[in-house]
Amino acid sequence: MYILIIGSNGRLGKILLKIFPESTKIDIENSNYLESELQKADFAFLATPMDATINIIRRFPEYDGFIDLTSVKSKMIEFAGKIISLHPLFGPETYGTNKSIIFINDISRKDSLADMEKLFQDYKLIIMDANSHDALMGEILVKPYVLSYISKSENSSIITGSYSKFLEIEKIKYNENSQVLIDTIKYNENSSKIIKDIEKRLEGLKKLVGN
Incomplete structure (x- = not known):
């Protein structure tokens, strides 16, 4: 499986690199080759600020492997059914002890829950709607x-x-x-x-x- 981490130099991006050490990383400030990487990627984690996450998704509307990680889901409603929306509840200080991830079921594309359960086999997925x-x-x-x-x-x-x-x-x-x-x-x-x-x-x- 080809996994892309966009925003790999950030706090959450670095944690994802530990979880998926074989993934390909892209720093948000050096994303000129993003389009070519997306053509290969099964999933692309967006470990980026809110505005950057929205801009990237809008820039590549045909790609359905984006995984949104933002902490406010009302802003992601416009992409319902086209992306996967998660909220990891761990950070640098709790990574390794807190293994809970919220799965947003009214934003995430159909049948993506099974994909996330395979991707995060050792984690607890909490299913919740955006509101x-x-x-x-x-x-x-x-x-x-x-x-x-x-x-x-x-x-x-x-x-x-x-x-x-x-x-x-x-x-x-x-x-x-x-x-x-x-x-x-x-x-x-x-x-x-x-x-x-x-x-x-x-x-x-x-x-x-x-x-």
Whole structure:
């Protein structure tokens, strides 16, 4: 099987190279020979930011082996039935321990689930539609991303248990790809509600402590 990894120099691309060491890699900044590689590839992983993923799929509309890995699936609805849509729930820190991958059944082309089960034999595939996926990501990605984004430590030399947990929250934004973090917040339709809820709670605290 000929597997292509587009965006191989990124965080997710490097993990995919570990999972599929015999695959062919293309850095997104050096993709001039992409067309010729797609002619040979059974599957092409798009380990790329949201806008780049969309542009590449639109550039090659006849190719049906693209595997979208974005964290917001509402943006991928336009390609329903023409691509395969996954969301690996592991990153560089959890690769090897977390082996869960979400399979988006209302975007992925017909019969592609069986292909993914063969490709990821040692992984757990969670079947979900795009709306359910984005609602879940609002809770387990957008919320921690927003809290991390607004957090700023003052590098205290005295650490408490609570402060250690705060530092872990702040560290999220440094451990994630910055573009992916922003895209996840920017494009998830649940983000506005989540941010407004945080603002409401902060307003409650402001009233509690006074002006």
